[in-house]
Amino acid sequence: MQLIISGALPPQSLADETAIHLEKTATLLRRLFEYATPHNHPADQDLTGCTPYEAWLVQRYQFAPVADQAPCAALAPILVPDAPAAAPVWLFQLAHFGLSNSGAHMLTASDIAVTEKESQALYESAAEIFTDTPFTLIGNRPEGWLVAVPAGFSLPSRSPALIASADLAHVWPQEEDYKPLRRLLSELQIAWHHHPVNEARRDRQMPLINGGWLFGGATPAQLSAPATPMPIVIRDLEAAHRQRQWGQWLALLPAVEQKIAGELATALNPQASGNPVTLPVNLILTGDNRWVSLTLEPTPALLKWLPGKRKQWKQWWSQ
Structure with missing residues (x-):
C-alpha cells in the first residue's frame, strides 16, 4: 500500500x-x-521545473529526456496519456495573474476553481485570437488546452503549480524568442476582461481568469507505463x-x-x-x-x- x-x-x-x-x-x-x-x-x-510531487510523478514514468529537457516537460504527456506517441504535448492551463505587496503572482486553475463550463466558454472565445499567432488550439481537456507550437519552439518548461509559488518577475520568459507568447497572453487578458465568464466571477467575488500558463514539450514515447497502480x-x-x-x-x-x-x-x-x-x-x-x-x-x-x-x-x- x-x-x-x-x-x-x-x-x-x-x-x-x-x-x-x-x-x-x-x-x-x-x-x-x-x-x-x-x-x-x-x-x-x-x-x-516542477514541484517535488510532480518530480516524483515524472520519476514514476521513467522519463527519458532529450537535449536540455527538464523533468517538467514530461508533465503534459503524463496528464494527457492518449496523446499521439511521437508528437510533443503542450498544455495551456487557465490561471489568474495579480499583484500583491510581494510582487506579481499567479493562481492556478485549481486555486481559483475553474469549471469545465468556464474553460469551454473561454476556449471558444480564444480560438480567433490563436489564429493570428504561431500557436494553434487543438483540443480542450479537463487537464488543460492542448496547443500545437511552431517548429523549433522551445520554452524552459515550469509547471503552473511551481509558478504559483514564485515571483513572476523571476520566471516570466523575457527573451525575444518568446515575444509571440507574451503577445498572445496579453491579448487573451484584454479579450477576457469583460467576458461573461469573468463578469459572473466578479458578481461572485471570485478571482478573474485573465490568462494561462504553457508547459510541456515531451512526447508520450519518452515515458514508460508504470508497473504498479497509481x-x-x-x-x-x-x-x-x-x-x-x-x-x-x-x-x-x-x-x-x-x-x-x-x-x-x-x-x-x-x-x-x-x-x-x-x-x-x-x-x-x-x-x-x-x-x-x-x-x-x-x-x-x-x-x-x-x-x-x-x-x-x-x-x-x-x-
Whole structure:
C-alpha cells in the first residue's frame, strides 16, 4: 500500500514549531513517523521545473529526456496519456495573474476553481485570437488546452503549480524568442476582461481568469507505463503549503490524518480468505525541495501497536 501527501513537509525554518504541534494534535502521524524507515529524495525545483510531487510523478514514468529537457516537460504527456506517441504535448492551463505587496503572482486553475463550463466558454472565445499567432488550439481537456507550437519552439518548461509559488518577475520568459507568447497572453487578458465568464466571477467575488500558463514539450514515447497502480494521493495540504498559509496548514492536519487512518484501516482489513494484508505500507511526504519516503513493515496490528524500534523522526523532518 502506498499513500502520498503532497505539501506535507514544511520548510526547515518552521520544522521545529510544526513538529511540536504535530506531536500534540496528530498522534497517528507521529506514531507512523516514529516507526518508519525514512529515505530522503532531493528535488531541486530550479533543475526539475516542477514541484517535488510532480518530480516524483515524472520519476514514476521513467522519463527519458532529450537535449536540455527538464523533468517538467514530461508533465503534459503524463496528464494527457492518449496523446499521439511521437508528437510533443503542450498544455495551456487557465490561471489568474495579480499583484500583491510581494510582487506579481499567479493562481492556478485549481486555486481559483475553474469549471469545465468556464474553460469551454473561454476556449471558444480564444480560438480567433490563436489564429493570428504561431500557436494553434487543438483540443480542450479537463487537464488543460492542448496547443500545437511552431517548429523549433522551445520554452524552459515550469509547471503552473511551481509558478504559483514564485515571483513572476523571476520566471516570466523575457527573451525575444518568446515575444509571440507574451503577445498572445496579453491579448487573451484584454479579450477576457469583460467576458461573461469573468463578469459572473466578479458578481461572485471570485478571482478573474485573465490568462494561462504553457508547459510541456515531451512526447508520450519518452515515458514508460508504470508497473504498479497509481498510489492514493492526498492533496489537502498542497494549496496552503504553496501559499505559505501555515495556520491553515496546521488546521488541515486532523482531516488529513483522518483520511490516512481510513485508508490504513481499509488496507489492513482481513482479506476474503481471512488472512490479513501483509504488504508494506509506504508513505510519501513532499515539501519545497524534496520528498521523503517512509516504509513501515507489514503487520496486521499496525494501527494499534506499531511494533519495532522507534526512530528519531525529527532528524529527517527538520532537514
